[in-house]
Amino acid sequence: MNIVECTDVNKTYQQGQVQIVALKDVSFCIETGAFVALAGPSGSGKTTLLNLIGGLDSADSGDITVDGNPFGQMSQSQLAKLRLYMVGFVFQAYNLIPVRSAAENVEFVMLLQRIPVSERKQRARAILDEVGLGGKYDRRPAQLSGGQQQRVAVARAIVSNPSIVLADEPTANLDSKTGKGLLEIMKKMNLEKQITFIFSTHDKMVMDYARRLILLQDGRLADDRVK
Amino acid sequence: MYLQLAWRNIWRNTRRTTVILVAVIIGIWSMILLGALMRGIAAGMIKNGISTLTGHLQIHHIGYRDDPAIETSMANPQMIENALTLVLPIESMWATRVRVNAVASNARHSSGVTLVGIDPLSEARVSFIGKAISKGRYLEQSDPNGILVGAALLDKFETKLGRKLVLMSQNTSGEIASRAFHIVGIFNAEMQATEKQFVFVTRPASQQMLNLGHGISEISVILPEKTDISAIISALKDALPQDQYEVHSWRELLPFQTAYLRILDGFIWIWYLVVFVAMGFGIVNTTLMAVFERMREFGLLKALGMNPWWILRAVLTESFLLLFSGMIIGNILAFLSIYLLSGIGIDLSAMAAGAEYAGMSRIIYPAIEFKDIMMANSIVMLLGLLVSAYPATKAARFMPVKALAHT
Numbered sequence: 001m002n003i004v005e006c007t008d009v010n011k012t013y014q015q016g017q018v019q020i021v022a023l024k025d026v027s028f029c030i031e032t033g034a035f036v037a038l039a040g041p042s043g044s045g046k047t048t049l050l051n052l053i054g055g056l057d058s059a060d061s062g063d064i065t066v067d068g069n070p071f072g073q074m075s076q077s078q079l080a081k082l083r084l085y086m087v088g089f090v091f092q093a094y095n096l097i098p099v100r101s102a103a104e105n106v107e108f109v110m111l112l113q114r115i116p117v118s119e120r121k122q123r124a125r126a127i128l129d130e131v132g133l134g135g136k137y138d139r140r141p142a143q144l145s146g147g148q149q150q151r152v153a154v155a156r157a158i159v160s161n162p163s164i165v166l167a168d169e170p171t172a173n174l175d176s177k178t179g180k181g182l183l184e185i186m187k188k189m190n191l192e193k194q195i196t197f198i199f200s201t202h203d204k205m206v207m208d209y210a211r212r213l214i215l216l217q218d219g220r221l222a223d224d225r226v227k
Numbered sequence: 228m229y230l231q232l233a234w235r236n237i238w239r240n241t242r243r244t245t246v247i248l249v250a251v252i253i254g255i256w257s258m259i260l261l262g263a264l265m266r267g268i269a270a271g272m273i274k275n276g277i278s279t280l281t282g283h284l285q286i287h288h289i290g291y292r293d294d295p296a297i298e299t300s301m302a303n304p305q306m307i308e309n310a311l312t313l314v315l316p317i318e319s320m321w322a323t324r325v326r327v328n329a330v331a332s333n334a335r336h337s338s339g340v341t342l343v344g345i346d347p348l349s350e351a352r353v354s355f356i357g358k359a360i361s362k363g364r365y366l367e368q369s370d371p372n373g374i375l376v377g378a379a380l381l382d383k384f385e386t387k388l389g390r391k392l393v394l395m396s397q398n399t400s401g402e403i404a405s406r407a408f409h410i411v412g413i414f415n416a417e418m419q420a421t422e423k424q425f426v427f428v429t430r431p432a433s434q435q436m437l438n439l440g441h442g443i444s445e446i447s448v449i450l451p452e453k454t455d456i457s458a459i460i461s462a463l464k465d466a467l468p469q470d471q472y473e474v475h476s477w478r479e480l481l482p483f484q485t486a487y488l489r490i491l492d493g494f495i496w497i498w499y500l501v502v503f504v505a506m507g508f509g510i511v512n513t514t515l516m517a518v519f520e521r522m523r524e525f526g527l528l529k530a531l532g533m534n535p536w537w538i539l540r541a542v543l544t545e546s547f548l549l550l551f552s553g554m555i556i557g558n559i560l561a562f563l564s565i566y567l568l569s570g571i572g573i574d575l576s577a578m579a580a581g582a583e584y585a586g587m588s589r590i591i592y593p594a595i596e597f598k599d600i601m602m603a604n605s606i607v608m609l610l611g612l613l614v615s616a617y618p619a620t621k622a623a624r625f626m627p628v629k630a631l632a633h634t
Contacts, residue, residue: 056530057628077534084532091631095527099235109531156531 003164003196004030004053009062011048011219022048024219026062030198030212032163035190037210038200044216046200047168053198054087054166055079067163084112088157090167090199094149096141102128102152103137109160127155131185147178151185158189165189167199171206183209233544240517244549247513251553251607252560254506258603259561262495263593264573269484269491270594275417276481278355280343280425282321282447283456284476286463291444292475297327297399300442301472307446310466314459318451322346322353325433326444329396331426336384340426342394344433344443353449356414356427363388363412371432374408377422378415388413394426398438406436417589495599499606506607507614514546514618525622526630535623542622546615550608558604565593 011023023045030036038046051057052064055071064071069082083089088109096105106124115123125137131151141149150170157165167186171179187209190197199206207213215223237244277283286307291299301307304323311321325344330337347366351357356375357365366373374392381387391407398404408428416422434440450459456476463474478485518525525538572590 051628054530056631057626080529080532080534082532083530087532089530091527095523095631097232097524097527099232099239112532112537 001032002029003032003034003067004198005063005065006049006053007063009049009052009059009064011045011052011057011059021219023052023059026216026219026221028214028221028224030196032196033190033194034196034198034212035187035210036196036198036212036214037207038198038214038216039202039207040216040222041202043218045219046202046216048219049216050166050168050198050200053164054089055083084109085160086163088160088162088165088195090150090153090157090165090170092169092172094141094146094153094173096149096152096156098141101138101140102133102144102148102155105141105152106155106159109156113160115160123159124155127159128152130189131155132181145178147174147182150174150178150182154182154185154189158193158195161193162195164196164198167197169200169202171201171203176205179203180205229541229544230548233541233548236517236521237545237549240520243513243516247509247549248553248556250506250509251550251611252557254502255554255557255603255607256561256564258499258502258607259558259595259600260564260593261498262599262603263561263565263595264568264591265491265495266594266596266599267591269488271591272484272487273477273481276484277449277477279416279418279421280324280326280354280447281477281480282353283450283454284448284460284463284474285480286446286448286467286472286474287444289471289473292473295326295328295444297397297437297439300325300439300444301446302440302442304441304443304446307467307472310463311446311448314462314466315448316451316454316459319448319454320349320352321446321448322349323430323443324350324445324447325430325437325439325442327396327433327437329394329426331380331384332393332395333384333386333391335386338380338383338423340380340394341424342396342433343425343427344430345427346430350427353447355416359414359416360412361415363410365412366427366429368429369431370411370429371435372407372409373411373428373432375412375414375427376410377425378413379419379422380426381410381413383423386410392426394428394436396437398436399442400438404436404438406432408432495602499603503606503610507610510546510550510611511614511617514542514615515621517545518542518618518622521622522625522630525625526627526632529625529627530631539616539619539623542619543612543615546612546619547608550611554604554607558600562595565595568593 007027009023009026013020013022026049038049040046052059053066066082067086071079074082097108100108103124106127107120110120110123128134128137131154133148133151136144136148144152171182174182183206186197189195201207212226214221288299288301323346327342329340329342331340347368361378366375376392388410390410392410393405393407395403395405414422434442450456460474460476528538569592572592574590
């Protein structure tokens with residue numbers, strides 16, 4: 001069963017007087033439980049495609065469907081609700097809330113979902129334990145290393161059991177050892193919880209971890225292979 | 228957790244938050260304190276007016292207020308006093324007076340004054356004079372030659388206690404009547420004009436001098452607190468022959484003070500708005516800066532699934548906490564200032580002439596009114612949230628993908 005379906009997706013940005021084609025007639029499907037890398041050089045359209053799949057941006061033309069929900073027909077509020085319950089995000093720059101502790105950052109999505117406070121706390125601590133941050137619940141982002149912050153971001157993305165996690169170059173700011181550790185965690189979550197992971201990268205090591213590789217070049221789908 | 232997050236967020240930039248907090252504190256403090264001082268001025272003016280021979284209401288012969296002459300006096304005060312006994316609440320007090328224009332003179336000076344013939348016992352309960360004697364003594368019931376003179380008039384006449392003062396006025400026959408009195412007491416009043424204007428003798432002495440029989444010029448009434456004055460006036464008008472007597476409330480007798488009271492609320496509103504406009508710009512500016520600084524964070528919150536309304540609410544919650552904290556401290560400081568000033572007041576003696584012209588007391592004591600405190604706090608909170616709605620809406624409208632790309 002496909003969790004993501006993209007059909008003839010086009011996206012163009014206006015930069016001053018110049019039009020930049022970010023995506024051109026991109027079509028593909030991703031099955032539930034996949035561990036997929038969107039690869040390609042800088043400017044190839046990886047981040048744009050992730051943003052479109054996450055409903056953070058809208059396509060100029062074409063259809064995107066996530067778990068049967070057609071984005072083209074959804075309002076901003078509906079998209080926000082879909083992101084809340086079905087999509088988890090991991091960003092290159094971690095993007096944790098600086099005034100919150102690690103546990104509070106993880107709890108935040110569940111707070112928006114109105115999950116009772118006791119359950120929130122218990123689940124947040126459990127998931128932090130799973131990503132190897134046991135005992136660091138009360139540390140604020142500034143008190144954590146880059147790798148630890150990204151693990152908090154992963155914990156935040158998966159804590160509410162979303163259908164899909166979108167990770168935009170999750171290891172780009174990490175050294176290779178820390179990046180490898182993070183990928184192991186993501187792979188473990190993918191296998192144990194059957195959460196679909198789609199991540200953008202131009203890092204060979206990250207590509208090696210993916211079971212499927214979608215290659216983008218100049219906004220077009222250049223290659224799509226299952227390993 | 229929302230409140231906790233909002234509280235942490237407002238202290239992310241301590242200096243900026245402190246500046247706006249101080250602005251809110253000063254705003255609230257000045258709103259409440261100035262309101263209390265203006266109410267205090269009004270209360271002082273009314274208190275002065277009422278105790279300076281006005282009372283809560285007065286009864287006169289028809290035409291006396293237009294021409295306060297001996298011809299418009301009331302010949303049968305007993306009938307009026309009977310009506311007062313029937314109509315007024317038990318704790319009410321009244322005093323009958325003879326009040327005519329006269330000329331006071333001694334060997335060196337002469338001046339126009341108002342001769343007030345009083346019943347010493349009842350007058351002491353109704354007006355200021357019973358407690359205003361600074362030198363000498365108060366009038367006694369049978370004191371045919373005693374006169375009370377204001378300190379300012381005494382200075383003007385270059386005379387002193389025990390000396391003679393001659394009063395001249397027109398009697399009921401239309402002739403000039405004169406009589407010599409001995410100064411038995413000197414009084415001090417809130418206003419120098421009062422000290423220069425009024426001289427007090429016993430009512431029988433004035434009636435005898437003016438050949439007035441039992442006639443009087445006015446009856447001044449003090450009512451118990453919270454009495455409905457208009458209801459009493461209406462009952463008195465029904466009880467008295469309307470073609471002979473008229474009844475007026477202090478509002479009609481003190482038109483300047485009444486007008487001041489009417490415009491007081493307007494002044495307070497204008498002051499509140501001036502303070503708020505200054506404060507409002509600060510709030511908008513600070514909140515906008517805070518919102519744009521955290522643009523990336525708002526993009527993240529939206530990406531995580533936060534509804535635009537929740538973001539609006541989050542920013543407004545931060546403004547609420549800032550305003551609420553400022554309000555608490557501002558109120559405490561205002562109450563503390565009012566408490567300190569309520570003991571010593573603000574002494575306007577240095578500009579006594581100007582204050583006196585406006586009918587103000589020499590010392591202003593602040594007077595708190597619950598509605599002013601509520602109004603000041605409500606204005607700051609409601610308008611504060613209203614102006615914060617602009618930056619909050621901006622934050623709610625950020626497109627997540629653009630906000631996340633913001634550096």
